[in-house]
Every structure is written in structure tokens, then in C-alpha cells.
Amino acid sequence: MIEEKSSTIIGLMSGTSLDGVDLACCRFADCEGRLEWSLLAAETISYPDEWVGRLSTLEKASAYEYALADVQLGHYFGCLVHDFVKKHGLQVDYVASHGHTIFHQPHLGLTTQIGDGDAIAAECSLPVVFNFRRMDVALGGQGAPLVPIGDQTLFADYDACLNLGGIANISYRQSGACPHRAIEEVSSSFRSQVTGHGSHERIAFDISPCNMALNLLAQKVGLTYDKGGEVARSGEVVEALLSRMNSLGYYAQPSPKSLGKEWFVSQFQPLLEEGEHSVQDLLRTSVEHIAVQIAAVLNANNIRSLLVTGGGAKNGFLISRLRRLSPDCEVTVPSDDIIDYKEAIIFALLGYLRLQSKPNCLSSVTGASRNNCGGNIAGLPFCR
Secondary structure (H helix, E strand, C coil): CCCCCCCEEEEECCCCCCEEEEEEEEEEEEEECCEEEEEEEEECCCCCHHHHHHHHHHHHHCCHHHHHHHHHHHHHHHHHHHHHHHHHHCCCCCECCCCCCEEEEHHCCEEEECCCCCHHHHHHHEEEECCCHHHHHHHHCCCCCCHHHHHHHHCCCCCEEEECEEEEECCCCCCCCHHHHHHHHHHCCCHHHCCCCCCCCCEEEEEEEHHHHHHHHEEEEEEEEHHHHHHHHHCCCCCHHHHHCCCCHHHCCCCCCCCCCCHHHHHHHHHHHCCCCCCHHHHHHHHHHHHHHHHHHHHHHCCCCEEEEEEEECHHHHHHHHHHCCCCEEECCCHHHHHHHHHHHHHHHHHHHHHHCCEEEHHHCCCCCCEECCCCEECCHHHC
16 A cells, blocks of 8 residues: 555546547645645647557457557557656656556456556656556456546536546436535545445446547548537438437446447447448437437436536537437536546546555446455556
């Protein structure tokens, strides 16, 4: 157990949409049981075309190619951290890296995030916490989503937090919880909050694909992404296709549940390739599908206040459809630093909790046999 009460940690996040690597440097301090935190610097580094190509097809590669990519991506991440620290003049204690998910099949006890922690540590000369998901999967959980404990700790004044990344996922207080009491508990006792005592049970799961689908379609017309959802706005809903999307078996499954690229490629992407629909209509239909699935969760769970982050929060058309379909929920799109870096901020928090030997993964979210403290630590000789 690391005894330090405060730490400066860089959270490093690589999402399934391959839109870049997010780095967020945060300061955390346990002040008499109250967690205080601040964001010191943040940046997104776009992936070079070489890495986009490798990572987008790595699940089909040989074992040798996979192992080599794991190490080489770690060195790449480490160089990014080194340059980030130097550029912003930071004094950093640790790095907490999510890595990049290649395989996620928790029903087989399998989840892999590449970006070797030792390679990161070697390049940036900082200790690194990584492999956050594997302990939870080993305990029978989904290993995802991991951000709910951060939602519960850092953003407790909202009923729910929605992240619109490659996949749309949500985290919310269990129905019937008193929001004001929950806020007071988070404010008054960080220690009891993160150990699961004195706080309301949190529910979270992946809802549907999001930017994974939208970006794929945008690329068909030469765009990296559909800025503001304007291309989708120009299309028409293909009702038969929308019905097929909404009928996919995943949506009938109870939580805890999670999605991975394998599901998207095998179940959702083929629907986008059937028929001769225009990209505009496919985008419009996909946006409607995403909004319908999210709204169903909001409405069914009486969610009245929602914080939306991730790249999809900047898709004005998607947000407008969500507001239209969930009129009783106040949908808040925060400042860009929270939109862009919330997940990296929370992974920095997960690293802090790991170093304090406190739970950083909630069994109520993942279905694991117990709350757990996930993450391997590499590069400890670098500790000062």
C-alpha cells in the first residue's frame, strides 16, 4: 500500500473509436476523509495513421504481432507521457493507463488492454498502474464499465453520467436513492464512499454503440467524424433498419452487461452494410437508434439530471434527439475540459485508489463477486 495522502497522477485513456490518446494530469488529496481534486493539464494526441491501421485490425493478427504491438504501444504511450510532462512543466508521481482494448469477452474470462506498463514506465521514468479490468473479470465481473466509481465520487450532483465514446455507457444511482443524501455522503466521507459503506448502490452498463458506428459511416464520405451531426441531420430515418437495430438481442439482456468491438463487428456493422442506403440516411438512422436506446434507459429509471461527456457530447444533433425523447430529464453538456477528459480524469482517480489499496471497481456495476481493487503496478523503482 502506498501511504501518500496526495498524489499527482496522469490518467491516460485510449478509446475504442481510435480518435486519439487522452492525457489528464490531476492532483488528488485525502483531506481528513474528504477527497479534493484538480485538473492541472490535459491534452489529446491523435494517433498516427500507422497506429490507427494496426489497432483497427489487431484482433485478426497473429500472436506475435499482438505481443509486439503490446510492447510497442507501451513505448509510444510512454513517449507521449514524457513529452506531456516536459511540455507542461509538471511534477508527476504516477501514471494510470487504461491501455487500448483489443479483446473483451468477459463471459470467457477474457479482457485485454495493450500498452505494456513496463514499457510506459521505461520511457517516462514514472511508476505506472495498468491492467485495471482483469481482476474484476477474474472475479466473475464484466470488467466494465470502470468509470462509475469516478462518477459517484467526482460528479455526484447528477442522477446519471452518460459517456458518448466509441460505445455509449451510463452510470446512475439505483432507483429510489435520495440524491441530496448521496451528495452529502460523497462530500463528507471519501473513505466510506470508495469502500462502499454509507453510499447508494450504483448501476452502470454499456447501452449501445456510438462513435464506433458514427465515425465508421462518416469515413465513407471522407470525414474523420460527423461534426455536430450535420450529415446525419440531412438524412432520413430508414424505419426498417431502425427496427432491426433496436431488435438486437443485447438490448433485451439485463445488466450488468458490456459491449466490445467483437460485438460491433459481428452484430451491428453488418446492418450498416445491407441494402443501398445513403451514408446520410445510415447516419440519421444510427443517431436515432442511439438516442432511442439511451432515452429508454433514462425514462425507465426516472433519471431527472444527466451529465453527458465524451466526443458524442459535441454531436449537437444527437443531443437534440436525446432531449426530445427524454423531455423530463435535464441534459447537461459541460465545459470542454470535462467533455474531453472525464474518462482520463477518472482513470487517474482509479490509479490513486489502487495506490491507496481502496476499491476502484464496483461489483454492483460489473457483477463481480465483490468490490475490488484492480491494477498492476510497474516501474516502482522509479518511486522517489
